[in-house]
Amino acid sequence: MTDTPLHLIRNFSIIAHIDHGKSTLADRLIEACGALTAREMKGQVLDSMELEQERGITIKAQTVRLTYPAKDGNVYTLNLMDTPGHVDFAYEVSRSLAACEGSLLVVDASQGVEAQTLANVYQAIDANHEIVPVLNKIDLPAAEPERVRAQIEEVVGIPADDAVEISAKTGLNIEGVLEALVQRLPAPKGDAEAPLQGLLVDSWYDSYLGVIILVRIKEGRLKRGDKIRMMQTGATYHVDQVGVFLPKMKSVDSLGPGEMGYINAAIKTVADCNVGDTITLDNRPAEKALPGFKPSVPVVWCGLFPVDADDFDKLRTSLGKLRLNDASFHFEAETSAALGFGFRCGFLGLLHLEIIQERLSREFNLDLIATAPSVVYKMHMNNGDVEELHNPADMPEISKIDYIEEPWIKASILVRDEYLGSVLTLCTERRGVQIDLTYVGDRAMVVYRLPLNEVVFDFYDRLKSLTRGYASFEYQMDGYEESDLVRISILVNHEPVDALAFIAHRTVAETRGRAICAKLKDLIPRQLFKIAIQASIGSKVIARETLGALSKDVTAKCYGGDISRKRKLLEKQKEGKKRMRQFGKVEIPQSAFLAALKMD
């Protein structure tokens, strides 16, 4: 089974906007090729992570090898790479694409082209893919295949005459997709006798097998027992197992050119397995490495702290494990006066942040406090140095800073005309600069430049609520620009609370400072003395709230008599204390941080 001739291999990925039916189609293809029995299918096979299933989004790119007896009498090997649809995972999309020769472009025939469809299809075009448009959900009464076909031609700019019309849900015309794959996608190229060149597409940690590497062989052959070398890191390993995903793992003797599969080689550190690296043979190395991927750079950072300080080590181990599965995620130890020991973590975007946070809580059972997400600022110092700032609490003294730059993005928003006005207002409020406004059928496509800082700050939520969920949003990084930014410190009883410090444009500093102070006033329990809650820029106070004093003796109502009841009350109070953080004389409950950090 390992010796599929090149002309009978097709490697493809499926690209689509979220919810247009990519995973459902993948399931149908797997089913149609008999890889799994219906009972084994049980829901969507490719979205294996629990969290993914619940949210219905695809996080990790995965691959499946299918066998398809085509109408031309040949039996083809089809390697399907699943790709995530969301913009935060654009990086994973690009590496999946680099491992394939073609793409199925799935468009929901009742919805039409969306912002994310465009973003993904341009990546596929960049990767020189042959693209087969697929119109899905034609079972829906609202499906308008003709209109969407025209839209694909007009907006995406690829021919859509022979787009395959299907219903992934009912299974209608799945064979049409399989035939299009074998007839329209090019076969991979490569020479089985050449020195090995394998593209390291992905690596993750499996609790039974250790580190697993997903590889696409470009040239040569990779066998069990080979000694491989990673061309970038120079690390060498003996290959214990070579295999393919059916989608269950199945070991094979070797993988030849054009094939995709996995390697298991008792690798201890995933740090040696850089995605995009070239795998070659130690005793007969390739001369050149394959063109790799651009490393992913985290654009959003936030602090993660265990609610229970005893969980610090567990948090460290858990982050390490997640990182094995997700090289795009970064973390480093951090201490906060307010929150204790924790980690500063870097993410590709907000959804990525949310997913990691949720996985920590679900898979590792950790109770965490996350500080407000911050973008990476560039501090141009008076002495000519340029420092990157990931954490507002680390901002250098203002007198030493010449100027500050912040990252900008170019965002495309596709929205129904009736909501356009509110979207334009939102973008303007967020310091956006309009670049373009066109129409895609009955919807407006507006392109804005926006400071990323304003987008990490509840932009998605506002966009969603303003458009009743009907807007689609896609962005890419668009350079750095100088900006009038200030750090706002929050002081409780004149003590700065580092975890609440944030950076904002001067024009919105006061409003946001006020909002936090007002919120904290409601969240911090009254104490025996008056407490000032202030927001300041440097030494200048820009907002203030005062929390009145209160005397409170929980045992007062117990008339001295019932000792056990009294003890219970005191214990209860002690319990409560554990969840408090001490600030000078003031105790702030964890819930206050959580709520204050969740600004809305």
Ligand SMILES: Nc1nc2c(ncn2[C@@H]2O[C@H](COP(=O)(O)OP(=O)(O)OP(=O)(O)O)[C@@H](O)[C@H]2O)c(=O)[nH]1
């Ligand atoms: N009526 C109908 N519904 C479909 C069809 N294909 C998929 N769906 C539904 O559309 C929704 C989204 O499908 P998914 O396959 O999860 O979409 P996806 O593109 O994989 O979504 P992400 O993984 O989030 O990118 C699900 O509720 C499916 O049941 C179809 O052909 N017809």
